Amino acid sequence: MKSFTLFTLASVASTVLASTTPTERISMAPKGFNSDSTVGAAYFMTNEASGNYLVSSSIGSDGKLTLYEAVYTGGNGTRALTPFDTDPLFSQGSVGVSQAGRFVTNVNAGSNTVSVHAIDIFNPAQLWPIGKPVSSGGDFPNSLVINKAGNRVCVVNAGAVNGVRGVACLMRGHHSFNYYFHSCYKFNWSHGLTPIPNSIRSLQLNQTTPVNGSASTPSQIIFSADEKQLIVSVKTGYLAIWDINADGSLSSTFNTVSGGAIPFSITPIPGQNALLVSDPGVGYDIFNLNGTKAKAATISVPVAGQVAICWSTYRPESGNFYLIDVETSIISEVDIAKSLNSTIQYPLGTDGPLDTVVATVGKNDFMYTLAAKATGLTVLSVGGPGKLTVLQRIDLVAPAKAAKLAINGTNVQGMTTFIGW
Ligand SMILES: *[C@@H]1O[C@H](CO)[C@@H](O)[C@H](O)[C@H]1NC(C)=O
Ligand SMILES: *[C@@H]1O[C@H](CO)[C@@H](O)[C@H](O)[C@H]1NC(C)=O
Ligand SMILES: *[C@@H]1O[C@H](CO)[C@@H](O)[C@H](O)[C@H]1NC(C)=O
Ligand SMILES: *[C@@H]1O[C@H](CO)[C@@H](O)[C@H](O)[C@H]1NC(C)=O
Ligand SMILES: *[C@@H]1O[C@H](CO)[C@@H](O)[C@H](O)[C@H]1NC(C)=O
Ligand SMILES: *[C@@H]1O[C@H](CO)[C@@H](O)[C@H](O)[C@H]1NC(C)=O
Ligand SMILES: *[C@@H]1O[C@H](CO)[C@@H](O)[C@H](O)[C@H]1NC(C)=O
Numbered sequence: 410m411k412s413f414t415l416f417t418l419a420s421v422a423s424t425v426l427a428s429t430t431p432t433e434r435i436s437m438a439p440k441g442f443n444s445d446s447t448v449g450a451a452y453f454m455t456n457e458a459s460g461n462y463l464v465s466s467s468i469g470s471d472g473k474l475t476l477y478e479a480v481y482t483g484g485n486g487t488r489a490l491t492p493f494d495t496d497p498l499f500s501q502g503s504v505g506v507s508q509a510g511r512f513v514t515n516v517n518a519g520s521n522t523v524s525v526h527a528i529d530i531f532n533p534a535q536l537w538p539i540g541k542p543v544s545s546g547g548d549f550p551n552s553l554v555i556n557k558a559g560n561r562v563c564v565v566n567a568g569a570v571n572g573v574r575g576v577a578c579l580m581r582g583h584h585s586f587n588y589y590f591h592s593c594y595k596f597n598w599s600h601g602l603t604p605i606p607n608s609i610r611s612l613q614l615n616q617t618t619p620v621n622g623s624a625s626t627p628s629q630i631i632f633s634a635d636e637k638q639l640i641v642s643v644k645t646g647y648l649a650i651w652d653i654n655a656d657g658s659l660s661s662t663f664n665t666v667s668g669g670a671i672p673f674s675i676t677p678i679p680g681q682n683a684l685l686v687s688d689p690g691v692g693y694d695i696f697n698l699n700g701t702k703a704k705a706a707t708i709s710v711p712v713a714g715q716v717a718i719c720w721s722t723y724r725p726e727s728g729n730f731y732l733i734d735v736e737t738s739i740i741s742e743v744d745i746a747k748s749l750n751s752t753i754q755y756p757l758g759t760d761g762p763l764d765t766v767v768a769t770v771g772k773n774d775f776m777y778t779l780a781a782k783a784t785g786l787t788v789l790s791v792g793g794p795g796k797l798t799v800l801q802r803i804d805l806v807a808p809a810k811a812a813k814l815a816i817n818g819t820n821v822q823g824m825t826t827f828i829g830w
Contacts (some may be wrong), residue, residue: 567627634677669707763778
């Protein structure tokens, strides 16, 4: 009897161990790492189905990254049933940072939740969870946006879609859709995310479950410059636009502005009521929101040799936009004020770059790229128009293995930075 009890206890213990919550934080910092000279941090997520981790790196005054640690988000990642070899959420904006609110927030597409972490006041690479993850208000959240004041977050959910094959984020000719919702939250440090009533809206598309590919999914959610509208790019060729009411709730219906082939990431064009939208079916689109006849107000600009331009970023100092192509591993620099043509292209070898941001460190600009196919991070120095150069490449495989962190270039997603203290 006694031995039976012991055996039973042992089985229970091992069962508990197997299903135990993932380790809360896993150090990846080199021995003797000192955060004193840190000027900021960069964050992406592992998006693993066994537990999604935010991986933070410290940014030095030279713009270079030092891996710091992985923090469990409290949720799981996921990817579609018929996935591509990278880009599991087929989105931009799955991880967001607020400079004003000093927090990082991310989607957990496998748990249908959104997590939020405070950024430590002495070490920006150090994250502290604020409350538990909250429901995303839908299925397969893949992009989120934070307002400028840092007290409001909205998320868009994507779901089941059939029959997608081919290049990452590129899909054509599939007409079986699902419902997508997004929802908005108020944020503060003591309570984290609190859902805003009457902010869940459907895109009214047909649904199949489980998720089966990226066709016809939303790609990114943003606020308009005046934060009076919420804009979602949808890969079937339109933007969906809701009005935001004074109480933060949303208009019951949305307007659509059609254009482009496969609208993907959205990068606002400062000072214009217009958006640059990356488009793996063409290159990129310019949506001019001043126009009423929507289609006439949008143009699509081919980018030579592009295969899958799905991400974009902007550099305020030069006014240049950068387009990121995961399949060709080329970043194209566009000066839309001077010429709509992408004139300068930078090959990045076999990086397979996804989410990318530009940050200013001191007086210099640096570009931080999630190099998914290389399972790494690439830092580029943005020396001025035409002068993008690789400054640093970080391998993630060996440090993750040493730290016992599950990571796979197929699953990683998101990239954002916080600069300052
Ligand atoms: C993550 O996935 C595991 C395995 O399916 C499951 O046991 C666990 O409950 C999930 N965790 C969350 C937070 O969704
Ligand atoms: C996913 O899409 C593929 C390709 O169209 C199809 O063969 C497969 O049956 C789909 N799976 C599900 C679960 O719908
Ligand atoms: C934080 O948010 C909660 C929930 O919305 C609210 O009850 C609380 O008053 C807020 N706290 C502060 C300091 O604003
Ligand atoms: C949704 O798609 C399924 C499968 O293609 C189809 O049977 C159904 O009629 C569609 N529903 C709507 C509302 O379009
Ligand atoms: C939109 O209208 C504003 C105000 O008239 C103007 O400043 C801006 O240049 C216009 N943008 C575009 C893209 O036409
Ligand atoms: C873009 O380049 C092509 C080929 O070099 C040229 O024919 C076209 O006029 C250019 N378009 C713009 C808007 O500069
Ligand atoms: C990464 O994920 C892919 C797709 O699930 C799988 O084929 C591959 O073996 C994984 N790589 C590692 C190192 O686990």
